[in-house]
Amino acid sequence: MILSCKDIYKSFGGIKAIDGCSFTVAEKKITGIIGPNGSGKTTMFNVISKLIKPDSGTIEFKGQDVTGLKDYELAKMGVSRTFQDVKLFQNLTIREHLQIAMSDTDEKLLSNIFRGKEGDAQKIKEVMELVGLDKPLDTYGNDLSYGQRKLLDLAIAIAKPHTLLMLDEPVAGVNPRLRDSIKDILRELNSRGESILLIEHDMNFVMDLVDHIFVMDAGKVIAEGAPEEIQNNPCVLEAYLGGSEEGTKCL
Amino acid sequence: CTDTEEVTEDTGEDTITVGIMGPYTGGAAVYGNAAKDGAMLAFNEANLSNVEVIVEDTKSETKEAATAMNKMVSVDNVQAVVGDLISAATLAAAPIAEQNQVVMISPASTSTDVSDAGDYIFRTIPGDDGQGIFAAQTMSDAGYTKLALLYTNDQYGNGLATIITEEFTSLGGEIVAEETYEAGSSDMRTQLTKIKDANPEVVYIVSNTPDSSVALLRQVTEIGIEADIYGSEGLKVGSILELGDSVEGITITSVSPESEEFKQKYMDEYGEEPPAFAAQAYDAATAIIMAIEDGATNGEEIKDKLYEMEFDGASGHIKFDENGDVEGGYVLVEVQDGAFVTLEE
Amino acid sequence: MSLLAQSIINGLITGSIYALVAAGYSLIYSTNNFMHFAHGISVVAAGYMVYWLFTLAGTPFYVTCIITVILSALFGLAMYRLIYLPLQRKGASNVILLIASIGILTFFQNVIQIAFGSGVKLIGYIEVAKGITFAGITMTLLQIVILVISFIIFIMLYQFMQRTKLGRNMRAVSNNKELASIVGINHIRVSDFSFLIGSGLAGVAGILVALEQNLSPLMGTNLMIKGFTGAVIGGINYVPGSIVGSFLLGLAENLGILVLPSGYKDAIAFSMLFLFLLFKPNGILGKKEGRFDK
Amino acid sequence: MLVIEDLYSGYGELKVLKGVNISVGKNEIVALIGPNGAGKSTVIKSIFNISDVSSGKVTFRDQDITGLRTHEIIKLGISYLNQGKINFSNLTVKENLMIGADQIFEPELVEEGLERVYNKFPDLRSKENELAYTLSGGQQQMLALGRSLMQRPVLLLMDEPSLGLSPKLQKELFETIAGLREEGISMLIVEQNAKKAIELADRTYLLEDGKVVLEGGKEILENEAIKNVYLGGRY
Amino acid sequence: MIISAYQTHIFILIFIYIILAVSLNLALGYTGLLNLGHVAFYGIGAYTSALLAIEGMPYLAAMIIAGLFASVFGYLLVTATDRLKGDYLAMATLGFSFVVYSLLLNLREITRGAMGIPGIPKPSILGLTVRTNDQYLIFVLLICAISVFIMYRIVKSPFGKLLEANRDNAVCLRVLGKNTFGLKYKAMMISAFFAGISGSLYAHYITFIDPTSFYISELILILTIVIVGGLASIKGSIVATAVIIYVPEILRTLDLPSSVLGPVRQALYAAILIAILMLRPRGIFGKVDLE
Ligand SMILES: Nc1ncnc2c1ncn2[C@@H]1O[C@H](COP(=O)(O)OP(=O)(O)OP(=O)(O)O)[C@@H](O)[C@H]1O
Ligand SMILES: Nc1ncnc2c1ncn2[C@@H]1O[C@H](COP(=O)(O)OP(=O)(O)OP(=O)(O)O)[C@@H](O)[C@H]1O
Ligand SMILES: [Mg+2]
Numbered sequence A: 001m002i003l004s005c006k007d008i009y010k011s012f013g014g015i016k017a018i019d020g021c022s023f024t025v026a027e028k029k030i031t032g033i034i035g036p037n038g039s040g041k042t043t044m045f046n047v048i049s050k051l052i053k054p055d056s057g058t059i060e061f062k063g064q065d066v067t068g069l070k071d072y073e074l075a076k077m078g079v080s081r082t083f084q085d086v087k088l089f090q091n092l093t094i095r096e097h098l099q100i101a102m103s104d105t106d107e108k109l110l111s112n113i114f115r116g117k118e119g120d121a122q123k124i125k126e127v128m129e130l131v132g133l134d135k136p137l138d139t140y141g142n143d144l145s146y147g148q149r150k151l152l153d154l155a156i157a158i159a160k161p162h163t164l165l166m167l168d169e170p171v172a173g174v175n176p177r178l179r180d181s182i183k184d185i186l187r188e189l190n191s192r193g194e195s196i197l198l199i200e201h202d203m204n205f206v207m208d209l210v211d212h213i214f215v216m217d218a219g220k221v222i223a224e225g226a227p228e229e230i231q232n233n234p235c236v237l238e239a240y241l242g243g244s245e246e247g248t249k250c251l
Numbered sequence B: 001c002t003d004t005e006e007v008t009e010d011t012g013e014d015t016i017t018v019g020i021m022g023p024y025t026g027g028a029a030v031y032g033n034a035a036k037d038g039a040m041l042a043f044n045e046a047n048l049s050n051v052e053v054i055v056e057d058t059k060s061e062t063k064e065a066a067t068a069m070n071k072m073v074s075v076d077n078v079q080a081v082v083g084d085l086i087s088a089a090t091l092a093a094a095p096i097a098e099q100n101q102v103v104m105i106s107p108a109s110t111s112t113d114v115s116d117a118g119d120y121i122f123r124t125i126p127g128d129d130g131q132g133i134f135a136a137q138t139m140s141d142a143g144y145t146k147l148a149l150l151y152t153n154d155q156y157g158n159g160l161a162t163i164i165t166e167e168f169t170s171l172g173g174e175i176v177a178e179e180t181y182e183a184g185s186s187d188m189r190t191q192l193t194k195i196k197d198a199n200p201e202v203v204y205i206v207s208n209t210p211d212s213s214v215a216l217l218r219q220v221t222e223i224g225i226e227a228d229i230y231g232s233e234g235l236k237v238g239s240i241l242e243l244g245d246s247v248e249g250i251t252i253t254s255v256s257p258e259s260e261e262f263k264q265k266y267m268d269e270y271g272e273e274p275p276a277f278a279a280q281a282y283d284a285a286t287a288i289i290m291a292i293e294d295g296a297t298n299g300e301e302i303k304d305k306l307y308e309m310e311f312d313g314a315s316g317h318i319k320f321d322e323n324g325d326v327e328g329g330y331v332l333v334e335v336q337d338g339a340f341v342t343l344e345e
Numbered sequence C: 001m002s003l004l005a006q007s008i009i010n011g012l013i014t015g016s017i018y019a020l021v022a023a024g025y026s027l028i029y030s031t032n033n034f035m036h037f038a039h040g041i042s043v044v045a046a047g048y049m050v051y052w053l054f055t056l057a058g059t060p061f062y063v064t065c066i067i068t069v070i071l072s073a074l075f076g077l078a079m080y081r082l083i084y085l086p087l088q089r090k091g092a093s094n095v096i097l098l099i100a101s102i103g104i105l106t107f108f109q110n111v112i113q114i115a116f117g118s119g120v121k122l123i124g125y126i127e128v129a130k131g132i133t134f135a136g137i138t139m140t141l142l143q144i145v146i147l148v149i150s151f152i153i154f155i156m157l158y159q160f161m162q163r164t165k166l167g168r169n170m171r172a173v174s175n176n177k178e179l180a181s182i183v184g185i186n187h188i189r190v191s192d193f194s195f196l197i198g199s200g201l202a203g204v205a206g207i208l209v210a211l212e213q214n215l216s217p218l219m220g221t222n223l224m225i226k227g228f229t230g231a232v233i234g235g236i237n238y239v240p241g242s243i244v245g246s247f248l249l250g251l252a253e254n255l256g257i258l259v260l261p262s263g264y265k266d267a268i269a270f271s272m273l274f275l276f277l278l279f280k281p282n283g284i285l286g287k288k289e290g291r292f293d294k
Numbered sequence D: 001m002l003v004i005e006d007l008y009s010g011y012g013e014l015k016v017l018k019g020v021n022i023s024v025g026k027n028e029i030v031a032l033i034g035p036n037g038a039g040k041s042t043v044i045k046s047i048f049n050i051s052d053v054s055s056g057k058v059t060f061r062d063q064d065i066t067g068l069r070t071h072e073i074i075k076l077g078i079s080y081l082n083q084g085k086i087n088f089s090n091l092t093v094k095e096n097l098m099i100g101a102d103q104i105f106e107p108e109l110v111e112e113g114l115e116r117v118y119n120k121f122p123d124l125r126s127k128e129n130e131l132a133y134t135l136s137g138g139q140q141q142m143l144a145l146g147r148s149l150m151q152r153p154v155l156l157l158m159d160e161p162s163l164g165l166s167p168k169l170q171k172e173l174f175e176t177i178a179g180l181r182e183e184g185i186s187m188l189i190v191e192q193n194a195k196k197a198i199e200l201a202d203r204t205y206l207l208e209d210g211k212v213v214l215e216g217g218k219e220i221l222e223n224e225a226i227k228n229v230y231l232g233g234r235y
Numbered sequence E: 001m002i003i004s005a006y007q008t009h010i011f012i013l014i015f016i017y018i019i020l021a022v023s024l025n026l027a028l029g030y031t032g033l034l035n036l037g038h039v040a041f042y043g044i045g046a047y048t049s050a051l052l053a054i055e056g057m058p059y060l061a062a063m064i065i066a067g068l069f070a071s072v073f074g075y076l077l078v079t080a081t082d083r084l085k086g087d088y089l090a091m092a093t094l095g096f097s098f099v100v101y102s103l104l105l106n107l108r109e110i111t112r113g114a115m116g117i118p119g120i121p122k123p124s125i126l127g128l129t130v131r132t133n134d135q136y137l138i139f140v141l142l143i144c145a146i147s148v149f150i151m152y153r154i155v156k157s158p159f160g161k162l163l164e165a166n167r168d169n170a171v172c173l174r175v176l177g178k179n180t181f182g183l184k185y186k187a188m189m190i191s192a193f194f195a196g197i198s199g200s201l202y203a204h205y206i207t208f209i210d211p212t213s214f215y216i217s218e219l220i221l222i223l224t225i226v227i228v229g230g231l232a233s234i235k236g237s238i239v240a241t242a243v244i245i246y247v248p249e250i251l252r253t254l255d256l257p258s259s260v261l262g263p264v265r266q267a268l269y270a271a272i273l274i275a276i277l278m279l280r281p282r283g284i285f286g287k288v289d290l291e
C-alpha cells in the first residue's frame, strides 16, 4: 500500500463533503476514483495532498503517518498532483514551469545565487512530447488554451520527482486523440513503477486504464473493485452512469 | 529658480545670492508662506542692487530641506539662507550649510538642538526653553496650580511640553493631565475629555498646524472645558479667530510682538495681520541685509558680522549669542473681540 | 464613569466621520477592486465646494448641499472616465490604478491649495458652542445628525447591495469583470454608477465634515487612511460592513487612549487593523471570499 | 442566424484564426470540434470581441455585430458559456443564476426559469445560498449552464458544456440540448466529445490550426480522416 | 569636480533610493508580496545604524547590523501575515508601517521621539572618513552596485524563478514541494535587509533623522517608483528612481511666482506621474501583473 486513508471526515459548514472515507492505493498500480459531481473526490484529493485539513482521520503514505505534514512536505516525499481547475504560473513560460517542477535544489538561496537558469533541456522536450503539448517553450502560462493548460499541468506533475501521481480529471477538455496517448503515457509510467491515483469522468478512459476503482457518492465510498465489477454494479449504474432504471437500493 | 518678485535686477557684478527656504506645501505651509512674505518684505525694502533672492520649497520634509540646501549652495551659490521653519528641517539642512560656510537663520525653529547645530546656524526666535519658562511662570504667577498640557506629538510640542513641565512643577504647580495628538489630526475629543476629567485650572495647548488648532479649540468649547486656556504662539493664526466667541479670552504666550511699524508695513503689503514668524523672518532677512550692507561678501563674512551686530528688529531686540541664538522677550496675547491683543506687562 | 461614557460617545462621533468616508470608498472598491485613494480628495473637494458656494458666494445652505452632492458625484465619474477607465483599457493592473489615484489625490490637493490657499477654512454655518449635555455626556446637535445620517446610509447601502440588481451586478463586476460582460452586464456602466453613488456619498461626507471640522487642503489623506482602515476592519468587500468597522475603529481609538498615552492613538488604530487582518481577514461582516480560486 | 465570414483573429501578435467561415442557421445545432489549441474558443471569443479581431465580419440576424461591445452583443439575445473562470465565485449560486435573468423583466418567467434549472440540476437547489466558489468542478459547470439557460437566448454558444460532468449528467445534457432546439434555440457547441457532438449536431465544423478543414452533417462520422486522426480509437 | 555638489546630492539620493526600490521590487514585483511595510524597514535600518554609530560602533558594522535588524522585522512580518495576500496583505503591512512609525515617535527613551536624532556621524571605514558629498557619492555608488548586483543575481537564479512562481500561484508551487513560507520569508528578509542598508546610508548622509522621514510620503514615493518602473523589473526600478527623484528637481527650474511655487510644482509632478502611467500602463519596463 503506498497510500492509505482511514476514516476521513471533512465538512464545510453544514456540508459533509467527506463523510467517513477509507481507501487504499496499491503500490505500482493505477487506481481510479469515480463518482457523481459533488461526491467529494476533489476534496479527498485536497485532503490527501494536505491543502485541506480533515476534521478527522489519518493518512499514511509509504507506510508513514503523514497526517500532520504540511502540503509541501508531503509533496517532497514524492506525491505529485494536478488540479481540476488548472493552476499555473501565469507570468512564467512553459520552460520555467518545467524547470521549477524538475528542480529540487532551487529553494537553496545561497548555492543558487551564482547559478544561471538550469533545467535539462532534453528532459523538458521529452515531457512536452509525452503529454503532446505542442507550443513554443517560451509561451506564457497565460497564453494557453484550456486544453493546453490541462496538458501543461499534467506535464509538470509528471516532471516533478514523485512516486505517487494524483490526477484530477486529467483528460477533461483534452482532445480525444491525446486522451489515448495520455492513457499510454500513464501505462508507461505505471510500468516504470509509479503508482497513480486518478479521478476521471471519462469511463472509456478509466475502465481501460485502472486496476482498481473506488466509487464515491455523497462523501462515502459506495463501491470498490476491479473495473469489470464496477461496471456491472447496479449501485454505480444508478448513482453515476445513470444507466440503471430499477433504482436498486445501495449500501 | 529665480524669484523675481520686485527684486532688483542682477547687476552682474559681485552679486550675492540669498536663499529663503521653508514649507510651502504640506502641513506647515501657512507658516512657511508667512515667513517667506516677511523675509521678502525686508529684501524688497532694502532693494540692494547686489543681492539676488531665491526661494525653495521644502515641503515640510527633512529630505527636501537637505536637497533644497544642497541646491542653493552649489547651484545658486547662496551665501546665506533664511529658513527653515520646522526644527527637523533646519537640523537636516544645517550640516550642509555649516560645511559649505553658508549662513542659515531660522525664523521659527525652536528646538534646543538648533543651538548646537553649528557656527553658521542662527535663529531669530528664542528656543523652546524661553517660551516654556515664560509660559510656566506666567501661569504660576496667575495663581494656577493645576495645569493640563495638550501638545502636538512632534519636536515642537515635545520640546515645549518638557520644559513647561519641569518649570511649572519646580514652581510648585502640578501637571494633572498630559495629552498629545498627531500634528494635523482634527479629533482630540477624548484627549480633551480626559483633560476635563482631570479638572485642571488651566490648559496649555501647543499646536503648530492651523487645522489642528482650529479643530482643537472648537472641541474645547463643544466638550465644555471650563478651565482657562493658554497656548503657544502657533495658535496665533487668523483662522482661529473665525471660531468667534468660543476663542474669546484665550491667552497665547508669544515671542515679543512685532513692532507696530512692521505690522503696518505688512498690512499694507499683504492686506492681513502678520501671522506668526513673519516678523522673525523679516528680522532674519534684515540681519543678512545689514551684514551685506556692511561689506560682507560671503557666508563666512556674513557669519562674522552677525555675531557682532545688534539691532531693534520687527520682533524685538536682536543680538545673537555664541550659539547664534537670540534672547527673546515674551508677551501675552489675548483674543479680545475677535482680535489678537497684546497685553501690557 | 462619565469619562468612559463620554469617550464612547467621542468614539461614535469619530467613527461616524470615518464611516461617511468609508461608505463611499468601499462602494467604489467593491465594484472596481482597486484602492481609490483619491476618494479622500472627493470629500475635501466637496467641503471646499460648500465653503465656496455658501461662505464665499452666499448661496442658500440647502441649495449648496444639493449642488455639492451632485458635483461630487460627477467629479467621481470624471475621475473614472478620464483616468481610470483609459488606464484599464490599456491593461493597467490594480496596483497601477492605486498609484494613479495617489497621483490624482496629490494633484487636486495642490490645486485646492492654489485656489484657496493653505490656510484653514471654516464654514461657519453652525456657531461653535458647548454641546448638549445629557447624563454627563456632551455632544452637539450636528454630531447627532451625523450619527443618524451614517446610520441611515448604513441601512440604505445594505438594502442597495443586497436587494437591488445594480448592487448585485456591482459585486459581480468586482468579482470578474470579463465574465460580467460575457453575461451581458455593461461593466463600465456599473462602474459609472459606483463612482457616481460613491462620490455622491463623498459629497455628503464632505458637507458634514466641513461643518463638523474645518477645511484644509491636506485633510483628505488622513480621512482617507482612517476611512479605509475602518472599511477593512468591517469587511472591505462588504459595503455595510465598512460602516460598522469605522465605528469600531472610532471606539477603539478613543477608548484605547483612556488606558494608553494618547500618543498611541494611531498606533491603536493600526494595530487593530493589523490584528483584524490576521484573525478575521474578511472583516467583521465581510463574507469569506473564494481564496482557493487563485 | 449567425454568420462568420473570413475571420482573422488572435491575441496581440499571435494570429490564431486564419480565415474562418462558419454559419449557424435558425433552429440549428452546429458543432465545432478540433484539437486543443486549434482556435475553437477563439472563434467564439472573436464573436464577442474578446480576442483581437484583425479582419472579417460577424453578422447576427442580418445585423453586423463586428466590433460591438461584448455586453451589447449578449443583449441581442445571445448567450455564451465560456471556458475557464465561468462563475462569479463570490456571489451565491442563486445570484449567479439571477444574473442570467438580468434582462428578463417578467417575474413569472424568471421563477419558471429558476425552477427549470433547479429541476435539471438538483445539486444547485440544495446549494442555492452557497457562494459559488464552494461548488465542485462539475457543479460549477452546471451553474454556468444554468445561467446560460436563464438568459432565454435565441442563440446559445457553448464552449465545452459537458466538461467535468458525470456520464449521467453528460447524457442528460445532450438530451437537454436536443430539447432546447425544439424550443427554437439555435446553438453553436464546442465539444471534445466529437462523436456525441457530430451525432447531435446538424452540421459540424472541424477546426485545425485556425482553419476549417472539414465541414458536413452526420455523415462525417464515417469520414476516415476524422475516425483515425481525430476521434481516436474508441470513440 | 565635474558635477555640482547639488547634482552629487541628487545622485546620492538616487542611489540610496535605488537600493530601496529594487529591494521593494524583490518583495512586491517578484515575490508578489504587496508590502507597504517597506518604509518601516527603511526607518528601522536608519535608526539602528544611527543609534549604534552614535554609541561608537564602527560604521560598517552598524550598517550591517541595521540591515540584519530590519530583516528580523521582515521575518516577523511574514510570520504574522503569512495567510494574507493581495490588498489584505497591503493593508496589514501598511498597519505595520504605521505601528513602527508610532513606536519611533513614542519610544522617546530610545529614539528621542519626535525630537529626532541630530549629529549622526558620517561613515568612517578603516579609519577613512567619508566626509564630502563626492566621497559619499562614491561610497553609496559602491554599496548600491553591490546590493543591486546581489539582488539581480537572486532574481535571475532558479531561486528567483521560484519567487515569481510564488507570486503567480502559491498553491501550485506548494504541491510541487516548495516551501512557499520559506520562500516568502527569505525574500522578505533580503528585501528588508537592503531596505535597512539604505536606511543606514540615508541616516549617515543627512545626519539627522526623525520619524517623519519614514512615513507615508516616503512610502508613496518608493511604491510609486517600483510601480512606475514596472513590477519584476530591476531595470525599471533603477530608471524610475532616477526619473522620479529627478523630475521634481527639474521642476525647480520653473520660473513661478513664489506664492504658488510649491503647489504648482507638486501638481505638475502628479500630472507627469499620471501621464507616464497613461503612456506605459504597466510601468516603464513592466511585464507582469499582480492579481
Ligand atoms: N470550500 C468549500 N466550501 C464549502 N463546500 C465545499 C467546498 N469545497 C467543496 N465543497 C462541497 O463539497 C462537496 C464535494 O466537492 P468536491 O469538489 O470534492 O466534488 P467532486 O467529487 O470533485 O465533484 P466534481 O466531479 O464535480 O468535481 C460539494 O458538494 C461541494 O459543494
Ligand atoms: N489569452 C491568450 N493569449 C495568447 N494566446 C492565446 C490566448 N488564449 C489562447 N491562446 C492561443 O491561441 C490558440 C488557440 O486557442 P483557443 O483557446 O482558441 O484553442 P481551443 O481550440 O479552444 O483549444 P482547447 O480545446 O484547448 O480549449 C492556442 O494556441 C493558444 O495558445
Ligand atoms: Mg472535482
Ligand SMILES: [Mg+2]
Residues within 6 Å of the ligand: A145, A146, A147, D040, D041, D042, D083, D159
Ligand atoms: Mg477552448
